[in-house]
Amino acid sequence: MSTDDAALGERCEELARGVLGPLVLGGPVHPVRPFGGPLGLRVGVVASERRGVTDGDLASRLDVARVRRARLLAAVDTLPDLDAGDWSVLAALNDLLQLTNHHLAGPLTRGRYARVLANLEWMCERIPAPADVLSALSRHATFARALELARTDSTVSWWTGSARFRGEAPPARLLAWREIRRVQVDARRVPLAEMPAGVTGISLADYADVLALWLTRTPLTDLATATRQSPMFAWSASTLALVATGPGRMLAFRALAAEPPDAVNAVLSRAALQVPEPYEEARRLAVGFAERAARAFQELKSESPRPQPR
């Protein structure tokens, strides 16, 4: 193992502890130093060669949580370990979170955001999509909670002033003597899609595009969160490839069944219409899936309701 690989292995561990574990198991997510495009792709190869997470306890808990998530869609008892693509998706998510970090650049280094954004797009375009339906399910089990990521922004005001904190806990000195200093804390949870608000180096539109691009790397998650507000769902090559297979379509139906039927129908219909006409096969797939989903929801609704418990 070369020195570079050893250093990259340590960064994998850092990534697993700071991002992967909290993402799957819940808890505070601490993004690590951005990887960039080439290193992000290489980190997957190195991590998969090192047989994933070396912390046995964390690996065991991750396995349990991922299987639990996967069993919401399919009756599987085990899932394959994270492959190289999964690790690269994880590195991309880390860079995505760093894109919202106001500590990343100062007034004179605003260009860093554009640099990270360009690397992120470059990397997401090159991360391989899942090779099969099981890989898609496995990747979804890892990243299904990505859109649940949130940040708490706090505004602390006191009798002589106020301070804002993005993703940081206010220091205790500002919260001391609450009664006397008339301290007020206004905390607001910021979802992943709105996180770049307040960062001057990146626009919301660019961020939404790269987030949508990142979502296409885990197509089942993309479909399962189709009713999200931002970024709006759009068919991609990977999501269409997934629903083109019977088992993949079934997984997609199951993932969408938890969402409100009207919202799902509206999103799928709109997305199908957005597929450019030259891509006839893709458009036919998208329309067909939307119709089947509508029919399935109709059948579900027409089924006799379950007896209410007395």
Place this chain on the structure above:
Amino acid sequence: MLDRVAVHQTRLRTPGLGLDAKGVALGAKGIVLLPSIDRLVAFLALYTRQGSLADVLRSLSVEVVKSKLGAREVTLTFAAESSDRLDRIAEVARLAGGYTFTGTSRHFVQYRDAAAPFGYDIGQITPSDAALALYHNAFSQTYDVERKIEVRALLLRLEPHADPSTHREPGPRWIAAEAGLGPALIHYFVRSAVDAEVGVAEWPPASSFDEAPVVRYLFRLPQIPERMGPLLASTPGIGVFLPVAPGAAVEIGFRHPVNLRACPVFDESGLVLFRGRGNDVLELPRLPALGDISAFARVELRREVLAARAPEVGPRVDAVSIALRLMPSTEPWRAVTASWVKLEEMPLLRHIAYALGPETLRKTRIALTPQGAFLRHPTGIEGIPVGEFFREIRAGLYIPAGWDAVPAVAPDVLYRALGSPSGQVIFLSRDGRAVGVPGDGFVPLEMALLEAQAWAPVSAISDGLTSALATALPEVFLGGAGIRPLRDVPSVAALETTVMVQSPPQLGPPGGQRSP
């Protein structure tokens, strides 16, 4: 003084003495010199406790020898055969106070001991015409044979020792009863349904004044009922004998000093009865003919046999119905599967319940009635030692254990006389009163025992569900990215020139295109 035989010594001066495979000086015979008859008996007793005398009995010869000074001693002569056998005999002889010698004809030298592991040799042979010359490290002596002692005769003459433990030994018994007691004993056994064989044995008259031979009844019983033991053992004229060896038996309460089983000197077709209290041994060269005692059962012949006749009009016979009674019985207790716990004994039952095992609690069924509790256990109620025990003489019909119903009608007849109550379990008390307990009133004892227990709910922690619900939401915390946070991130210009090779198969085409 004797010479010790050395290792690898090949020549010995003692006539008839050689070296066996182990290098031990050994002759064809062995001799044990014992100072007296009682030491001989001690030797036999000790030897027969450890092993059988059968292997040396064929060549065994017991003689009383007399030295030139007139001292009489006892010698046992036998074939030596091997040093192993002689070692064993020498150990027992040493314990009995005797000396062991080995030789072949007349000259016998001390057998090996701890001082000379390979034995001894004679320095110089004593010139003598005596029949026996014994050479010991401490003495050398010549003896003449005075008389021989037969082992069998010696054993017959030995007085058995008192040993009360033989009363408790199980197994078959011989009984010798004087002529006057025989018939009574036969009928006693017949009445008591004891399996036995009986024969009549004759012995020569005790003295010249008696004309007729002495006649005794001889019984062979496979097992004596325990209750008869004291009666038979204490009745004068009756002797109970425990077979100790083929063809030999010792009276109960006594034990022969020698283990007779290790001394096969008695003929199996005959019988030798060793009697205690100084009585002579009863010896039968051949067993008398033995027959089953049932052949001696008392028979009564009717004078004439009444033929059935057609009913005639005549005086009617009054009803003969009588009241049912219960009488104490000497029969052993069988099928004691129920008990009746009176009300005053209920506290005791509660106390005992704490000590009962789980199996008993599970299988015992109880019915609580105003007359008390009735307990039933299919395999025996003795495990709950409270109340009056009942035995089941028929399904659903119990009478007190140790009591019999009189008249001795069949249990089915008795059940019918009680009205054949269905679903009722009938208990007959000692005064003839019958108590019926509904069969479905019996419940498992373990269910009836415990009072309603107060319980306090505790919150159980379901690990799987709780952990699933307690999964924390992922929350992003932002912090400093350190010095040169983008040192791994290439610039846009450098990115354009980077060439990556994509190889793995994938579901969709490489690249995340927002629209196909």
